[in-house]
Each structure stands twice: as structure tokens, then as C-alpha cells.
Amino acid sequence: MAQYEQDIAVYDSRRPDEPPDAHSRPTSEPAWVKWTLIAIAVLFLAALLLLPLLTVFTQALSKGLGAFFAAFTEPAGAAAIRLTLLVAAIAVPLNLVFGVCAAWAVAKYEFWGKSFLTTLIDIPFSVSPVISGMIYVILFGANSVLSPYLKDAHLQIVFAVPGIVLATIFVTFPFVARELIPLMQDQGTAEEEAALSLGANGWQTFWRVTLPNIRWGLLYGVLLCNARAMGEFGAVSVISGHIRGKTNTMPLHIELLFDSYNFAGAFAMASLLALLALVTLIAKTLLELRYGDHLAATRRH
Amino acid sequence: MDIRVQNLRKEFSRYPALNDVSLAVKSGELIALLGPSGSGKTTLLRLIAGLERPTDGRIFFGDEDASGKSVQERNVGFVFQSYALFRHMSVLENVAFGLKVRPRATRPHRSEIRRRALELLDLVQLSGLDKRFPQQLSGGQRQRVALARALAIEPRVLLLDEPFGALDAQVRKELRKWLREIHDRTGHTTVFVTHDQEEALELADRLVVMSQGKIEQVGSPDAVYDTPDNPFVFGFIGESSALPVEVDNGELWVGGRVIGLAAPDTPKGHAQLFFRPHDVELVPEGAAIAGVVAASRRVGGTRRVELEIGGAAQRVEIDLPFDHPAGEQTRIAFRPKRYRLYPAG
Numbered sequence: 031m032a033q034y035e036q037d038i039a040v041y042d043s044r045r046p047d048e049p050p051d052a053h054s055r056p057t058s059e060p061a062w063v064k065w066t067l068i069a070i071a072v073l074f075l076a077a078l079l080l081l082p083l084l085t086v087f088t089q090a091l092s093k094g095l096g097a098f099f100a101a102f103t104e105p106a107g108a109a110a111i112r113l114t115l116l117v118a119a120i121a122v123p124l125n126l127v128f129g130v131c132a133a134w135a136v137a138k139y140e141f142w143g144k145s146f147l148t149t150l151i152d153i154p155f156s157v158s159p160v161i162s163g164m165i166y167v168i169l170f171g172a173n174s175v176l177s178p179y180l181k182d183a184h185l186q187i188v189f190a191v192p193g194i195v196l197a198t199i200f201v202t203f204p205f206v207a208r209e210l211i212p213l214m215q216d217q218g219t220a221e222e223e224a225a226l227s228l229g230a231n232g233w234q235t236f237w238r239v240t241l242p243n244i245r246w247g248l249l250y251g252v253l254l255c256n257a258r259a260m261g262e263f264g265a266v267s268v269i270s271g272h273i274r275g276k277t278n279t280m281p282l283h284i285e286l287l288f289d290s291y292n293f294a295g296a297f298a299m300a301s302l303l304a305l306l307a308l309v310t311l312i313a314k315t316l317l318e319l320r321y322g323d324h325l326a327a328t329r330r331h
Numbered sequence: 332m333d334i335r336v337q338n339l340r341k342e343f344s345r346y347p348a349l350n351d352v353s354l355a356v357k358s359g360e361l362i363a364l365l366g367p368s369g370s371g372k373t374t375l376l377r378l379i380a381g382l383e384r385p386t387d388g389r390i391f392f393g394d395e396d397a398s399g400k401s402v403q404e405r406n407v408g409f410v411f412q413s414y415a416l417f418r419h420m421s422v423l424e425n426v427a428f429g430l431k432v433r434p435r436a437t438r439p440h441r442s443e444i445r446r447r448a449l450e451l452l453d454l455v456q457l458s459g460l461d462k463r464f465p466q467q468l469s470g471g472q473r474q475r476v477a478l479a480r481a482l483a484i485e486p487r488v489l490l491l492d493e494p495f496g497a498l499d500a501q502v503r504k505e506l507r508k509w510l511r512e513i514h515d516r517t518g519h520t521t522v523f524v525t526h527d528q529e530e531a532l533e534l535a536d537r538l539v540v541m542s543q544g545k546i547e548q549v550g551s552p553d554a555v556y557d558t559p560d561n562p563f564v565f566g567f568i569g570e571s572s573a574l575p576v577e578v579d580n581g582e583l584w585v586g587g588r589v590i591g592l593a594a595p596d597t598p599k600g601h602a603q604l605f606f607r608p609h610d611v612e613l614v615p616e617g618a619a620i621a622g623v624v625a626a627s628r629r630v631g632g633t634r635r636v637e638l639e640i641g642g643a644a645q646r647v648e649i650d651l652p653f654d655h656p657a658g659e660q661t662r663i664a665f666r667p668k669r670y671r672l673y674p675a676g
Contacts, residue, residue, distance in 0.1 A: 220413060221417055223382055223411070223415065224409070224411055225432075226402050226403060227380060227481075228432065228481075228483075229406070229432055238428075238432070239417055
């Protein structure tokens with residue numbers, strides 16, 4: 031998914047040194063091919079992305095603004111929003127730290143089992159989210175090996191917030207690490223070595239050299255991680271137990287409203303989730319513009 | 332600060348990169364570690380810096396045993412092959428970094444740091460470029476920023492890894508002269524790694540010729556060039572030609588003929604004769620090495636010819652004046668003016 035978006039970004043950013051008159055180039059096609067391709071792409075995206083998005087918003091507002099806002103203020107809806115934000119607020123920072131650690135280990139060190147670790151990082155991407163939810167139910171559920179200890183400690187994980195957080199962390203783990211590993215591998219360890227040779231300790235080296243070098247990639251990874259954390263359905267659905275007002279996140283609440291024929295409410299909530307996603311997307315685009323500027327600034331002259 | 336390296340050994344996953352190396356660098360000296368790639372010269376430099384841990388052996392800075400010290404504690408100025416400038420910092424920030432990260436007790440005041448960084452930029456002739464970022468500089472300028480950054484921490488020794496490796500020939504020559512000047516002015520003990528013999532010969536007070544994780548010879552440029560200890564050094568430094576010869580009766584023989592070179596103290600038997608292609612004299616037929624021109628090409632102001640000695644079995648190269656009439660199949664006889672003999676083996 032991240033790959034796909036990057037491809038689009040590459041396609042959009044024509045090199046500045048490209049001649050404005052591209053018709054003479056041997057690789058250029060006739061105009062009708064170009065416009066047909068563009069039309070197909072635009073129509074396809076409109077039909078598959080724009081139309082549903084419009085539907086979400088029209089449906090959400092079909093019963094008026096009052097009903098629209100009521101969906102957010104009624105207790106179960108408000109609880110779902112709060113829970114979603116809480117889960118994202120816990121899962122994203124944790125994955126930020128884990129992701130940086132994992133990327134650091136993979137990119138800067140050589141150790142036994144490194145390729146295995148790289149594979150492990152990819153597992154959440156390749157496993158169906160439903161399975162990852164089930165893993166935690168089996169691991170921490172009522173009949174699990176761990177359940178006596180959890181009961182003694184009065185820890186409720188399955189069908190409670192901790193389980194939802196765990197499942198979300200699992201599902202969103204690769205976003206930060208995947209974003210950083212190629213970046214850090216590309217940068218190597220030369221600058222870190224230089225910092226150490228100049229007398230900086232490990233902590234100073236990380237804050238002053240490593241982190242500034244990866245900041246844009248890190249932000250990008252965090253944004254993707256956040257979008258997924260708020261939108262995750264499958265894993266959370268299995269482990270949450272769908273307790274209305276308690277363990278229902280926004281996606282689960284939407285499903286619940288939808289199944290009980292409350293379409294206006296479901297779509298109102300969906301529009302909020304879509305809005306959050308759009309904000310993330312816009313933030314990402316702004317970052318890319320900023321990032322591009324940053325790159326261009328350092329390449330000018 | 333003089334540096335002593337004692338019986339240093341370094342293995343990378345059981346593969347020895349450096350094998351029992353000992354070396355003494357005098358204070359204020361400019362030393363070149365010279366060798367082909369894989370000879371262990373960069374490993375030796377990184378061990379001195381503390382960027383690698385030795386498998387065995389000791390490193391002394393003056394009288395102090397630095398073997399167990401971290402790279403920070405050793406206080407060395409290290410210039411990396413690809414410069415490793417901090418890409419998100421300006422030139423000034425790069426140079427000031429080493430002072431900025433000092434603990435509060437020894438850190439100079441902000442204005443003092445700035446003053447010193449600007450002074451160093453002046454020393455490396457980069458005044459006015461302090462606000463630029465590394466990507467906005469040419470290779471030669473980056474190299475000089477890297478050096479200023481390394482000098483900023485007032486290092487005890489200066490270590491440079493292939494300092495001019497990534498630069499084009501013209502810039503290299505300029506920077507070489509300039510580095511020599513900086514060294515003479517600051518008086519730092521300096522060790523640099525290079526695979527470029529011309530650079531090493533021109534720049535260094537002493538050369539350390541390395542091959543396969545061992546030191547082959549240590550000496551002044553003159554000593555290493557004129558009296559190489561072994562065939563490797565002879566072949567690696569400067570142009571060389573080699574020819575198998577027989578030693579008998581204090582004379583050298585090729586193909587059953589005396590070639591007019593004396594070997595007074597050499598025992599009878601096989602040996603390898605080494606000489607420089609430009610260091611030969613042409614002689615009329617007689618007691619000399621004689622051969623037939625097999626190939627000839629123009630090299631600068633001379634003509635280098637390849638001679639077949641005794642049929643196609645052996646080939647040596649010698650230099651002729653560019654206007655020498657020799658063509659293919661011309662028979663030429665010569666004697667090396669200076670030569671070295673090494674036991675065959």
C-alpha cells in the first residue's frame with residue numbers, strides 16, 4: 031500500500047531538468063494514448079474512491095445536521111470515538127519506539143538471525159488481521175495457560191481495552207519499521223561513527239545525528255501507522271467482544287449501527303473516520319511537499 | 332603524541348584482517364599506510380582510532396595504554412573516506428559539533444565555539460561558506476570541511492582514511508600540497524591511508540607498505556622506492572620489471588649467458604632480478620640482457636617496449652627514448668643501472 035502511494039508520487043514529480051517539449055523524445059506516445067490513459071485512471075478512481083466517499087457524506091447528512099451530530103454525542107458513539115483515540119494514542123507512540131528500535135537493529139548491526147527478524151517484522155502485513163486477533167484471544171482468553179495468572183493479577187485483556195491495544199499494536203507494527211529500514215540502510219553508519227569520533231556519546235549521537243536524518247521517514251511512517259490504528263477492524267473485532275459503549279471502537283461501532291439499520295448514524299460515524307483518514311492523507315501530502323522542498327534545497331546550487 | 336602499536340591482530344568472523352602488526356609513529360610525523368585493497372590498512376587506522384576493537388595486541392598513545400579506551404576517550408581526529416559530514420547541518424554546525432557535544436564542564440561558551448569554528452574554516456580556506464549545507468559543496472570543499480571538523484576537537488592525532496580517494500586528479504594534487512602545509516603548521520601526528528603510491532611518496536615522511544594484513548616495509552619514501560625489502564614492495568611501489576636469473580660465481584646469468592651484472596655476496600642458485608623500466612642503459616650486444624621487441628607503446632615522453640627474453644618465455648618492460656628507432660622484432664640489449672635480487676620462491 032505504501033509502495034503504491036510512493037509510485038504515484040514518483041510519477042507526479044517530473045524531473046526539473048526534463049525538457050518542456052517532450053514530444054520529440056522517442057519514448058513519448060501520441061496524445062490520444064496519453065489522454066486515454068489519464069481518462070481511464072481518473073474514471074477508475076472516481077468510480078471506486080470518490081463515489082463511495084460522496085455516498086458516505088450524503089448518507090450521513092440524509093437526516094439533517096442534527097441527526098449527524100447526534101451520532102457523535104450519543105453515549106455509545108462518544109465512547110467509541112474516545113476509545114479509538116485512546117487506542118491510537120497508546121499504540122502509535124509504542125510502535126514509534128519499537129519501529130525505531132527494530133529499524134536500528136536491522137539497518138545498523140550485523141547479527142545472527144537478522145533476516146529472520148526482518149521476516150518477523152513483515153508478519154502482521156502477511157497475516158489476516160482476524161488471525162492476529164484470534165492469537166490474542168487464545169493467548170490471554172478464559173481457557174488459556176496464562177489466564178490463571180491474569181485472574182490473580184485482576185488483569186482483563188481479552189474483551190477489554192488492553193486486548194484492543196495489543197491487537198492494534200500488532201497489526202500496525204510494520205509501518206514505522208518498514209519505512210525506516212531502507213532509509214537507515216541507505217544512510218549507513220558513517221555519520222554515527224563520525225559523531226562518536228568527535229566525542230559524542232551514544233545518546234547525543236542518536237538525538238543529534240540519527241534522528242534528524244530519519245525524521246521525515248519517521249513522520250511518514252507514524253502517519254500511516256496512525257491511520258491504520260484508527261481504522262483497524264478485523265483484529266479488533268475478534269478481541270473486543272463488541273461491548274457497546276465499552277469496547278467498541280469507531281469501525282466496530284459503525285458496523286453495529288449499520289447492522290441495526292441506523293444508516294444515518296453509521297454513515298455519520300463513517301464520515302468522521304473518513305475525515306480522520308483524509309486529514310492524515312493531507313498531512314502526508316503536505317509533508318511530502320515539505321520533504322521534496324527539503325531535498326531540493328539541499329541539492330540546489 | 333607518538334603512537335605505538337604492539338602485536339596487533341584483528342579478525343572479522345575468524346578471517347584475519349590484520350596479523351601481528353607492530354608499528355611506532357613518532358610525534359609530529361606524517362605517515363602513510365599504503366597497500367592494495369584488502370591489505371588491512373583501513374583496519375589498522377580504525378583500530379588506532381578505536382572504531383574497531385582489536386582481537387589481540389595493544390595500542391599506546393604516548394606512554395598511555397589506549398587499547399581499552401573508547402573512541403571518544405582517545406580524542407582522535409578522524410577523517411572518513413566519504414567524509415561522513417552531517418547532511419542536515421550547515422558547514423559551521425558540522426565543524427562546531429565536536430565542541431557542542433562536550434560535557435558542560437569542558438564545553439566552551441557558545442560564542443567561543445562559533446569563533447573557533449570560523450577560525451578553522453579560515454584555516455581550511457572555506458571562509459564565507461559557513462551557512463552552506465554539505466550537499467551544496469564540491470568534493471574538495473567537503474573534504475576540507477571534514478578536516479576542519481576533525482581538527483576542531485583539538486585531537487591528539489589526526490587519522491585520515493583515503494582522504495583524496497573520491498576526488499579527481501587535479502583537485503587531489505592541490506589538496507595534497509595543502510594537507511602537507513596544514514600538517515606542517517599544526518604539527519599533528521598524522522596517519523593517512525591510501526592506495527595511491529604517488530600520493531604516499533609525495534606526501535609522507537614515512538611509508539608503511541602493507542599487504543594481506545601484514546607490514547611489508549616501513550621507511551622513508553627514498554628507502555622504500557630505492558631499496559625495497561622484498562618483491563612485493565618492489566612491484567607495488569613504482570614501475571617494475573622482473574626476470575628469473577641464475578646466480579653463479581658472483582655473476583648473474585640468463586639463458587646460459589652472463590649479463591654483466593655482479594652479485595658478489597649471493598649464493599649460487601635461482602633468483603629474481605627486479606629493476607625499474609626507466610632505470611636501464613642500452614648497450615651494444617655482449618654481456619647484457621638481450622631481447623626482441625614484442626610490443627611498444629608511447630607513455631608520456633618515453634616509449635615503453637615489451638621485450639621477449641629467450642623466446643616467448645619471459646617478458647620484461649623497459650623505457651626507450653621516444654624517438655628510438657626500434658620497431659617490432661628489433662633486437663635490443665640493455666643492462667639495468669640499478670637492480671635488486673631476491674631469492675626465487
